[in-house]
Amino acid sequence: MSFAAQVVSSLTGSSPTVYDLVVVGSGFAGSMTTLNFLEECKKLGKDGKVTLIEAGKGGERCGASRWTMAYLRLDKDNQFDSDxxxxxxxxxxxxxxxxxxxxxxxxxxxxxxxxxxxxxxxxxxxxxxxxxxxxxxxxxxxxxGGGHAIINALFERILKFDNVNVMWRLRLSNCSQKMTAPFVESRLGKYLGPRTEHLELIAPGLKYNTGFGLKMGLEVGAATAGSMSGMHCELVDTRATKPDAVIWGHGYGIVVNEHCKRFYDEGQRPLFATFEMIALHTWRDQNQKAYFVTDKVIMDRFRPGWVYDTTDKDPEGSDTIEGLAEKLGLDPKELKKTVDDYNAASVSLTLFRASGESHSS
Structure with missing residues (x-):
C-alpha cells in the first residue's frame, strides 16, 4: 500500500523529513512500488524522496511474499493465462x-x-x-528461489538509491500526519472471523500480517473490494519440520477426517481450483485434521516432483488399509469401509472410444 501524499516523519525528534511517497510493506507490491518510483524519479531527473516502512526486521523473511513458491499462470512466452x-x-x-x-x-x-x-x-x-x-x-x-528471490533482487536495486529510506520494525499510528517510534511488540497475523484463535500460520513471516496496513488505508478513505473475511489457506503436512509444507495432490486419492469420513469432493475441479477450499473446509469443519489416502501407483508417478515433495517427510505406507489406519491413528474398520465404498462407486471408463453422442451450441 502506498500514499502519494507528503508525509512528515517525527521519528528522531530532530528536523522532520518530508517524503513524497510512503510505502507500507516490503512484499511484492511494496518493493515494486518503491523501485518503480525511484527509477522514474531518476529517469525524469527529479529528487523524489520515498520511505519504505516494514513491520518486520531487516534481513528477516517477513510477510508472505518472501515465503511463497510463486507458481505463475504463464505460458512458454510469459503470456498470462487468458482463462x-x-x-x-x-x-x-x-x-x-x-x-x-x-x-x-x-x-x-x-x-x-x-x-x-x-x-x-x-x-x-x-x-x-x-x-x-x-x-x-x-x-x-x-x-x-521463490518469492524470496524476487524480493532480494528488487531490494538489491532499491538500496543503491540515495533518496530512499527503509524503516524496519515500524508501523504508522496516523498515516496522514506522522510516524510512531519503532515498535517492539510482536503480533500474530490472523484471519478476522470465527475461530481465529485456531488458525495457524503457514510460514513464520505471516506473524507481521496483522491487517494494520489495510486498516490504515480504510481510515483515510480507501475503498474495499472482494471478501474481507476470506483468506488464503492450504493443506500442510503437520509432521514436517519446514514451513509451507503443502500437500497439493488431494484430487489423486481421497481425503478423510479423523472419523475416516470423506467431507469434500476431491476431484470436483482441477487442483488449483480446489486446494484452498478443501483446506478451508478442513479448518472450519473438521477440527483442523485431515488425512490424504492414495496408492503406490500415484506416489511412484508423481514423486519426485512439486506435488508431494514440498514436505520433508516421506508418506506413511502399508500393504493394507487397516495397517495404514493404525499408522495414522485412525479406526482401521472405518477407514477400510470408506475406501471400499469409494472404490465400489467408481465405474470403468474407456477414454479413447467415441460415445456416439453429440451436442450443438
Missing amino acids: WKHEMARVSQGLADQEYYLKMENEVPTTVQYLIDHGVKFNHHDEENVFLEFNTNQHFVFPE
Whole structure:
C-alpha cells in the first residue's frame, strides 16, 4: 500500500523529513512500488524522496511474499493465462471486475520482463501429470528461489538509491500526519472471523500480517473490494519440520477426517481450483485434521516432483488399509469401509472410444 501524499516523519525528534511517497510493506507490491518510483524519479531527473516502512526486521523473511513458491499462470512466452478472468467471474458469481483482469492480463508480460531485467530467473515447467485449468498448454512458471528471490533482487536495486529510506520494525499510528517510534511488540497475523484463535500460520513471516496496513488505508478513505473475511489457506503436512509444507495432490486419492469420513469432493475441479477450499473446509469443519489416502501407483508417478515433495517427510505406507489406519491413528474398520465404498462407486471408463453422442451450441 502506498500514499502519494507528503508525509512528515517525527521519528528522531530532530528536523522532520518530508517524503513524497510512503510505502507500507516490503512484499511484492511494496518493493515494486518503491523501485518503480525511484527509477522514474531518476529517469525524469527529479529528487523524489520515498520511505519504505516494514513491520518486520531487516534481513528477516517477513510477510508472505518472501515465503511463497510463486507458481505463475504463464505460458512458454510469459503470456498470462487468458482463462483467469473467466475463473474469477465464476468464483465471484459475476462480481469480479472484468476490466481489471483484462488490464492485468495485458500488463503481466511487461511485468515479467521487468523482473527478468532486474535479475530474477524464471523456471519454465511443462506439467505431465496434474491437469491444469490454465490456458497455457499445461505449462506454468516459477521464480528460481521463490518469492524470496524476487524480493532480494528488487531490494538489491532499491538500496543503491540515495533518496530512499527503509524503516524496519515500524508501523504508522496516523498515516496522514506522522510516524510512531519503532515498535517492539510482536503480533500474530490472523484471519478476522470465527475461530481465529485456531488458525495457524503457514510460514513464520505471516506473524507481521496483522491487517494494520489495510486498516490504515480504510481510515483515510480507501475503498474495499472482494471478501474481507476470506483468506488464503492450504493443506500442510503437520509432521514436517519446514514451513509451507503443502500437500497439493488431494484430487489423486481421497481425503478423510479423523472419523475416516470423506467431507469434500476431491476431484470436483482441477487442483488449483480446489486446494484452498478443501483446506478451508478442513479448518472450519473438521477440527483442523485431515488425512490424504492414495496408492503406490500415484506416489511412484508423481514423486519426485512439486506435488508431494514440498514436505520433508516421506508418506506413511502399508500393504493394507487397516495397517495404514493404525499408522495414522485412525479406526482401521472405518477407514477400510470408506475406501471400499469409494472404490465400489467408481465405474470403468474407456477414454479413447467415441460415445456416439453429440451436442450443438
